[in-house]
Amino acid sequence: MTTTTPALHTSALTSLPLLARGKVRDNYAVGKDRLLMVASDRLSAFDVILGEPIPGKGALLTQMALFWFDKLGDICPNHLTGEAPESVVTAAEIPQVVGRSMLVKRLKPIPVEAVVRGYLAGSGWAEYQQNQSVCGVPLPAGLKNASKLPEPVFTPAAKAEAGEHDENISYEQVVVIVGPELAAQIRQLSLKIYETAAAFALTKGIIIADTKFEFGLDENGTLTLMDEVLTPDSSRYWPVEGYEAAFAAGQNPPSYDKQFVRDWLEALRINGKPWDKTPPSPHLPPDVIEKTAAKYREAMTRLTA
Numbered sequence: 001m002t003t004t005t006p007a008l009h010t011s012a013l014t015s016l017p018l019l020a021r022g023k024v025r026d027n028y029a030v031g032k033d034r035l036l037m038v039a040s041d042r043l044s045a046f047d048v049i050l051g052e053p054i055p056g057k058g059a060l061l062t063q064m065a066l067f068w069f070d071k072l073g074d075i076c077p078n079h080l081t082g083e084a085p086e087s088v089v090t091a092a093e094i095p096q097v098v099g100r101s102m103l104v105k106r107l108k109p110i111p112v113e114a115v116v117r118g119y120l121a122g123s124g125w126a127e128y129q130q131n132q133s134v135c136g137v138p139l140p141a142g143l144k145n146a147s148k149l150p151e152p153v154f155t156p157a158a159k160a161e162a163g164e165h166d167e168n169i170s171y172e173q174v175v176v177i178v179g180p181e182l183a184a185q186i187r188q189l190s191l192k193i194y195e196t197a198a199a200f201a202l203t204k205g206i207i208i209a210d211t212k213f214e215f216g217l218d219e220n221g222t223l224t225l226m227d228e229v230l231t232p233d234s235s236r237y238w239p240v241e242g243y244e245a246a247f248a249a250g251q252n253p254p255s256y257d258k259q260f261v262r263d264w265l266e267a268l269r270i271n272g273k274p275w276d277k278t279p280p281s282p283h284l285p286p287d288v289i290e291k292t293a294a295k296y297r298e299a300m301t302r303l304t305a
């Protein structure tokens with residue numbers, strides 16, 4: 001679907017003021033109270049932006065987030081305005097925007113990454129091996145890499161400055177940052193959204209192992225879901241059929257997220273040494289780019305079939 005559009009590493013709209021370039025999205029101001037979020041085809045791994053864009057990725061991420069916002073509308077208000085992104089740029093700029101953008105309410109971001117884990121992977125697995133808990137939540141003994149948790153846990157992280165890695169924090173630290181009421185509301189909503197989405201995804205043959213939400217406050221102080229939601233960039237998506245065998249072998253289950261690129265980068269040797277995960281990133285060979293693009297397409301197809 002989207003590979004016919006040329007890959008976009010960096011957008012360059014001149015009709016709107018650029019507010020920020022994130023790792024993936026370029027955010028432009030639309031008046032005082034709205035944002036145009038353009039999802040580029042950039043891919044970040046280990047918080048480093050890779051040089052090569054992944055064709056079709058930005059559009060797929062945006063379409064997937066829109067799919068989930070629609071599904072989750074009853075649970076939580078979100079940042080969508082319902083207006084077309086093409087309506088706020090010039091005709092010449094439409095090709096940069098179409099299919100890959102969201103026109104959203106500009107919220108006051110809450111500086112907490114609301115992570116929910118249903119399975120033990122990544123930094124959760126690393127932390128568990130140290131002290132049998134994740135973000136201060138004690139877990140049963142004997143869990144392995146990719147184990148399903150007895151129930152989903154809220155494992156927040158502090159949103160890092162550009163170029164820094166997010167840092168896992170305890171629930172008590174969330175209370176210090178946002179206050180007890182908002183902290184409780186964020187935890188409860190995050191768990192509910194995760195549980196609803198994970199149950200739906202499972203009917204499509206996808207395990208959502210973990211995910212990260214971002215929230216903001218609107219002009220009335222209402223807690224509102226923002227950013228991207230439940231995409232393979234913000235979540236670990238595992239096809240069910242690959243899970244059991246990988247789990248039994250103690251390996252990372254094959255995934256629709258960028259674990260594929262991460263594993264490739266981990267295995268890479270530059271003059272005999274692993275990449276130190278600081279910029280500049282190694283160049284991705286064409287087959288890794290294409291396989292990564294195919295993973296994103298497959299996840300979308302499966303989810304929405």
Ligand SMILES: Nc1ncnc2c1ncn2[C@@H]1O[C@H](COP(=O)(O)OP(=O)(O)OP(=O)(O)O)[C@@H](O)[C@H]1O
Nearest residue numbers: 022023024025079104105106107109162214226227
């Ligand atoms: N409705 C909204 N109002 C205000 N900010 C938002 C909204 N939705 C998303 N954002 C912010 O826009 C940015 C999206 O860009 P992107 O996902 O590329 O950033 P990131 O790499 O995850 O984080 P960073 O901005 O720290 O680099 C994030 O900083 C996110 O917090």
Ligand SMILES: [Mg+2]
Nearest residue numbers: 022024227228
């Ligand atoms: Mg982001």
